[in-house]
Amino acid sequence: MTVTIRDVARASGVHVSTVSRTFSAPHMVNAATRTRVLTVAEELGYRPNRAARALTTGRTHNLGLIVADIANPFFPPLIKAAHAAARQRDYHLFVADTDEEAAAEEELVQAFSKQVDGLVLCSPRSSNKALERLAQRVPFVVINRRLRGAATVLMDVGSGARLAVEHLAGLGHRRVALVSGPAGSWTSAEIRTAAEQVDGVELVVIGPNAPTERGGFAAAGRVRDSGATGALAYNDLVAIGLIEGLGDLGLGVPEDVSVVGIDDIVPGRLSRPKLTTVAMPTAAAGRLAVDLLIQEVTATTSLETRLVIRDSTAPPR
Amino acid sequence: MTVTIRDVARASGVHVSTVSRTFSAPHMVNAATRTRVLTVAEELGYRPNRAARALTTGRTHNLGLIVADIANPFFPPLIKAAHAAARQRDYHLFVADTDEEAAAEEELVQAFSKQVDGLVLCSPRSSNKALERLAQRVPFVVINRRLRGAATVLMDVGSGARLAVEHLAGLGHRRVALVSGPAGSWTSAEIRTAAEQVDGVELVVIGPNAPTERGGFAAAGRVRDSGATGALAYNDLVAIGLIEGLGDLGLGVPEDVSVVGIDDIVPGRLSRPKLTTVAMPTAAAGRLAVDLLIQEVTATTSLETRLVIRDSTAPPR
DNA sequence: GGGGATTCTGCAAGCGGTTGCGTTATGGTG
DNA sequence: CACCATAACGCAACCGCTTGCAGAATCCCC
Secondary structure, eight states, X not given: OOOOHHHHHHHHTSOHHHHHHHHHOGGGSOHHHHHHHHHHHHHHTOOOOHHHHHHHHSOOOEEEEEESOTTSTTSHHHHHHHHHHHHHTTOEEEEEEOTTOHHHHHHHHHHHHTTOSXXXXXXXXXXXXXXXXXXXXXXXXXXSSOOTTSEEEEEOHHHHHHHXXXXXXXXXXXXXXXXXXXXXXXXXXXXXXXXXXXXXXXXXXXXXXXXXXXXXXXXXXXXXXHTOSEEEESSHHHHHHHHHXXXXXXXXTTTTOEEEEEEOOHHHHHSSSOOEEEEOOHHHHHHHHHHHHHHTOOOEEEEOOEEEOOSSOOOOO | OOOOHHHHHHHHTSOHHHHHHHHHOGGXXXXXXXXXXXXXXXXXXXXXXXXXXXXXXXXXXXXXXXXXXXXXXXXXXXXXXXXXXXXXXXXXXXXEEOTTOHHHHHHHHHHHHTTOSEEEEESOOSOHHHHHHHTTTSOEEEESSOOTTSEEEEEOHXXXXXXXHHHHHHHTOOEEEEXXXXXXXXXXXXXXXXXXXXTTOEEEEEOOOOSSXXXXXHHHHHHHXXXXXXXXXSSHHXXXXXXXXXXXXXXXXXTTOEEXXXXXXXXXXXXXXXXXXXXXXXXXXXXXXXXXXXXXXXXXXXXXXXXXXXXXXXXXX
């Protein structure tokens, strides 16, 4: 029923090894027989069985991508780009979701290890020790986390945050609120130290906050009380929540307060006012991660972020 | 380096077939030896190689999910749910993106066919003929498309659309605009015929429109000119664009015009006013699709939609 | 025209499991 | 106690493909 290499061999009068070679090492087989085998294979609708190939070669031509939450708007562009890059080189991509749990993460890595040639982990939650142990079972590249020994793709939030604060400063804001993320978040710390480097603005840190719309909403009162005329939020969701919260307090954005987010997720582009934000190169990161994986190079890369100015920022009154 | 079934067999003093059976047919092996094999396997860190297993059994324990655009906010919840359902039964999930192209779709189905036990196709673009041909290579279930012979999961937009128009009617709107989608869209037709069945409101069809924010934005003028006080949009993106377009024309939502969307994507929950919309059971559809696939039942299911009333609808002036 | 190098192809042993069949040990029955 | 059913396990073939090795054919050069 399913056509195998043997069928092709029989039909074209050569040994299976020759058929095998016309697919995996074409230069080793005579041009004439090669085309003959190829046409026969085509007629029969033959496609090499990847599982069988994997068994002998040890390479599956599959990659795995593990993210914390597929439904979080931050990830889909990354997944999409990773998929495209993989397809381009004839790899298939497993996608998995850990639901933000470190245990699920380790379990998934284990489960995938025999079935993929490599894994890309986005902002993994597991401990360094666990990751280093896992790295011995299967090669992987990490996105948005520093891990010695593993290939790494970083998005430079710091420089983006600085750009954002400079943008606010340039508009004339002298006091800006930093609506930070969860305590202990690496990103949050990164943003803060970068923001503090900007001259001419006084930074008021407000937080920690949940990295959600709700978190931003709840922080609105403290932002108002801080007397800041501009705010940089931990991410776009927080920014959107903040804008709504400020609205409830009678404060308009950007007339009364300027708000800038981080990430550049779709909802930020669609909300009103359209969100000024620091665009994270998620697509580039996804693409690069699978490229690194396939080429088996272990480098650590830092991707530029950039500021996208839209409607949520303006000069202070 | 990698521990195989033979290593376990040697270390526990039994034949490989016994080891094999303790994993794939535990009841066939004596309890004592079973536990011995199991502990040895545990110690050695043995995990059955799925590729090898697939080779003999023909079952890969992998599933594939093919969507038009991973980055379209409509899909991620579906993907996430499908992944969770698959994981629960110890299946792995390939996720693929066709970039809205039928050709890519067929190519992907071909490429996956040997590597998965089944495929779920979301709103496939390919022709019926093509799909029926592909169905012979690999079992699949289709979401949001009628296809005889294949297992099908439908989301009942029609009833949702009716609910939406009834909601508007209930608020007192007597003239509602139907901001439709692309010409020839099955969904669009479905929505229209359902909406027309509601008594007491006059329906003004405006379209076809691109199924995007831009499409909705562009339709704003015609909605105003129609004299409608309420509008049902083809989807949430169109609704959001429409709201923005109306705003530019000096019309407030919901004060001047009530707008309801369809899909219930995240950006609709985050935009202002929060969008009243017909929630599509995307997660349920994803979950159900993989369940059908795994259980190999070919049924056609229609999932309920429901109306989520938020802030973009109100009584007319 | 003979010898060595090259090219091309066949042979067969795996890769890591599964599974039908056969063998042995065990238990139950009349 | 002889007999047979049953349970537990071993044996070996096989799934579809790759690959090191060796043989045959062809080619080149002096």
